[in-house]
Amino acid sequence: MSDFGAAISKGKLRGKADPVLIVGAGLTAADAVLCAYNNNIPVIHVFRRRVTDTSLIFKQLPKKLYPEYHKVYHMMCTQSHTVDSNLHSAYTSFPEHNVLSFKPEMKCVLQSASGLKKILKFSVALVLIGSHPNLFFLKDQGHSIGHHINQPITCKGNPIEIDPYTYECTKEANLFALGPLVGDNFVRFLKGGALGIARCLAIRQKKKHELIESGDGGGDGVP
Template identity: 45%
Template sequence: MKLMMLQGLEGRSNNVVSLLFDCLNLPCADLGLDSDPLLHWQYHPDKYVDHVVLGKGPPGGSWQAMDGNVLTISLSRWMELPGMDYRSFGGGGPPTCRNSRASVASMAKYYSEYVKLKRLQENFRCGTVVTDVKPLANDQWLVTGVEHAGDEGALDMPFHYVTSHLVLATGNYDRPNKLKVPGDSEPYVIYSLLELERMVKQNKLSEHSDPVLVVGAGLSAADAIIACRFHGLPVLHAFRRSSGDPGFVFRQLPENMYPEYHKVHQMMTDGGNSYKKYKSLPEHKIIEIMPDYKVRLMGPGDGGSAACYVIKVSAVIALIGAQPDLYFLPQSGVGLGVKKDLPVASRSNPIEVEPFSYECTEAPGLYAIGSLAGDNFVRFVHGGALAFTSHIHKQLSDCEASAAADEAVEV
């Protein structure tokens, strides 16, 4: 009956609860409408569920580790959390339109301030690293880790929790995909835009340097090209597809809202002939990275045959996707995905969860939300949070009712 009620919902998630929540919270958002939510939030202290949030950094997770100058793909209103309008928050800058994109820095600040304004600080243990998660008897879980000391010279403090309900919300950015060629760990090979900015600040890269080789054809690679051009760095851009491939992600974005990405796409298809200090290398792949800042490439040769050649670079930045790092789980999470014999991957092999609770089908008491469960946009994470919270609350209520009944029998 529940499934029948949800038939007809459409959106950018395959999870029915996430779609339902999104339709109520952002009605007709994908049609370009800026409609008010159909939800009303009301605080019930008696419904509070005791919980703790463990994370390596401050609240906001991966948003705190990204380059703050980059604009979000989603509109700012799609990035909001319940009960706190991003427009009124403003990110410390000028007033923001709900139909505009926000900077990563302002969203990182918004998420941190959300925790403070909602008085959730005592539930957050920042600077913690989970090292091991083990299943115990009676569907419980033992979570072990260390909390990094804030003072220099102080010792890290170990911790452990025993819980009946454990939620995985690690995101998808902990382990960047490597090039998997000889030399892909050379010091001048980097896998994040933040590291590129750091090299510029350290004067390791300048407009007089050899070209930076950008590898990849997605939005992150486009961000790297934009950053290089901003700093005046010469760029060689290698990607495996042909320049006219209709499958580029840029084609899915409205040009009036994402002009910078369409400019990069134009540069890629133009080949770089009209753009100073940029040259695209379509249908190219990296063969070898050498210690002396030389890279061996393979690309189209004369007559349709492949050709190898060597180029001199100042850095290689490879932005070809990332995967979640579930090292702390038994078998690193293998067996939890839809494809049981493969590692968890947000797009190709998300964790298999029950549709209305987000509880892992293979592990009672273990839940997964966000990209781990296939919800790759912030606007769909709310539905997963609602689903597992509702399920946990119902279980706790059932336990209390059972305990009360037992007590009545004993009396």
């Protein structure tokens, strides 16, 4: 996703004749759709669920707080290939479809729930269907710091257990975590997490200096 944003900011996708292929129906996929759409880059949006599926994240978000995500959901519903057999110039959704395979010359094969196949050309593909964090640098890959001990850390089922104010791991002192690792999947929550960590570290640093100064108070003034 970061590489995609960098490519857009550098103008690498400007003027491309073929659309960007985005796979997934989560918030990261929605962010990618918005990023492309707002930069006038055509989008093919493929996802396996129905637009009426109650488990779609968009149905769980208040419209007034997250208008941008509801804009994406509205496009998913109203600018589907089933509404118009032709691709829309800016955005076309393919609900209940999977990417069956990628072909040479930047082509992909989509398959519908009924088994129908369609070949489309694209310029860049983003497959944003979820992932598991790679915590190889932690002891036992972090299995001991989740809400469920001895289980892999996952963003939804087993995030890292933290203090909600300091973002410090409750089971590992001086280790902090934020974002999807602790279950915060919204970009807007990252700032709050970073500020919480910074505040905690600043308070600890201040207390450390106060202890050092109070310890030097009884000396003879010689450093």
